[in-house]
Amino acid sequence: MSIRRLGLGALLLAALHLIPIMAAAAGPPHKAEVDTRLLIGEVAQIGGGSTEAWAGLDVRLGSGWHTYWRSAGDAGAPPDFDWSGSRNVADVTIEWPAPRRFTEQDIDTFGYDEHVLFPLRVRLQDKTAPAHLALKAVLFVCSVICTQQEAQLAADIPASTRQPNDQAQIDAWRHLVPRETSPGLSITALRLDRQAKPQLLLDVQASPLLVAPDVFIDGHDAISGGRVRVNRRSDGGLRFTVPVLGLDQAGPIDRLRVTLVDGDRSIEATLPVSAADTAPATAPATAMPHAAAASIWTILGIALLGGFILNFMPCVFPVLSLKLVSLVDHAPDRSASPRSAFLATAAGIIASFVTLAVVLSAMKAAGAQVGWGLQFQQPVFLVAMIIV
Incomplete structure (x- = not known):
């Protein structure tokens, strides 16, 4: 009887997971406009x-x-x-x-x-x-x-x-696309500083004065610009200091594009980048296959460690202790072997996640806006989980 109740509870939890996902897929708050x-x-x-x-x-x-x-x-x-x-x-x-x-x-x-x-x-x-x-x-x-x-x-x-x-x-x-020239806006100096952390130094002259300027950096998928700091120079111009994020991960690149935006005004400049500016300490090309294999084993090891740690979470560990107690109290002469029950439990877990994956994949293929975790943004789902 207890096993049947556990099975019904598992089905109820699965249903509670799927219902708000379907509601999120169809409901206006989560549909992209x-x-x-x-x-x-x-x-x-x-x-x-x-x-x-x-x-x-x-x-x-x-x-x-x-x-x-x-x-x-x-x-x-x-x-x-x-x-x-x-x-x-x-x-x-x-x-x-x-x-x-x-x-x-x-x-x-x-x-x-x-x-x-x-x-x-x-x-x-x-x-x-x-x-x-x-x-x-x-x-x-x-x-x-x-x-x-x-x-x-x-x-x-x-x-x-x-x-x-x-x-x-x-x-x-x-007219809103940044160009290399802009009326009343000019870049007078541009350089990359590679000391403690990579940063871009940008000197600007503007008339009228800038109101809410921002600077964007691109040139590689791994590179972006951090939040800008602005200082006034003695000649009346402005010095922008922008952290360059991801430069060491980008590998060799030829240039960076720098875009200064202030409301409807904008200007773009190109900064040539030498190999010395972007050369991180990397292994030679002949060692890359071994490094790639090592990284895969590292990822698998971390995943295994994460699964092991998960078993000690408050939502899992008590259930494991109950299963172990039932195994210790098992009397072979009075009941069947627990092996079949453990195999059924494992098969049920795998089947539940495969079912979830199939349902979510089918909904996404049909055009629904759905993703795992949306149910935790649904008040109905949270109330139902509290009741359970």
Whole structure:
């Protein structure tokens, strides 16, 4: 009877885990509000007989949601664009409007909230023929939770430039893309200081004065800029000191891009980086396979240690002690061997987690916004767990 009650309790807990997950997947608080569309602008002749067109990926986000810049920062991921389904398109260049910094519990990320339009410079293969622009965009958006949104978009680019287009909207966002020059804003000195910790030193002249400046650093997926410190120089300019995070993990790189943003004003500069600036103490190339194998064994050892420690948690250890007591009190002459019960317990644990994985995978494949741990953000689930 006690085994049956334990089984029913396990089923109840599994149900309590799944019900709020399904509610989270369908409920408005956790559904990402993302609307994307492709805008088509003008078609123009450029030097060398080539033809280019302007387009824009327009992204509108619900209140409280944000997406990421080309460098996401401490978390998140930049957008991913796939143009492979396009026709009569030689290449597409993405322009990135100036980002803003989002800070949550000492975690800094860089991106956009509410509305952003990415200007797209489209170079055509045949200037006399229309083109078809097809985009598979993967956007990572965050609010209380983070989700991955995939959009399949397509638009036709006409051969004629006289048709109505969305160039005015595209141009408005192009003005927010940082350039190497900006009226009233200039970078007078830029260098990388590699003493105790890598930091970027940036001297700036601004007229009118900067109001709420911020500096962003990118050039490698592992690199980002920390929070800026600003000091006034004797010549009236400003000295920005920015920690460079992840430089030692990036390996050899050629340059860093530095973006200064102050409201609607922005400017971008490129800093060449020598091998001495980024050379951490690394093993030679011939030793990498052995190092990779050693790291895998390290990961497996830490995972095993974590599982061992888990057995001493208050939610697990009492259950183990009860099982051991029942094993000690086992009388072979009066009851069956406990081996089958232990095997059934192990099989039940594995089957429960496989079932959870299958259900979650099926829900994500169907387009639901779901992830493990969302149930702990649901008051109904927490109340049910307290009752249990």
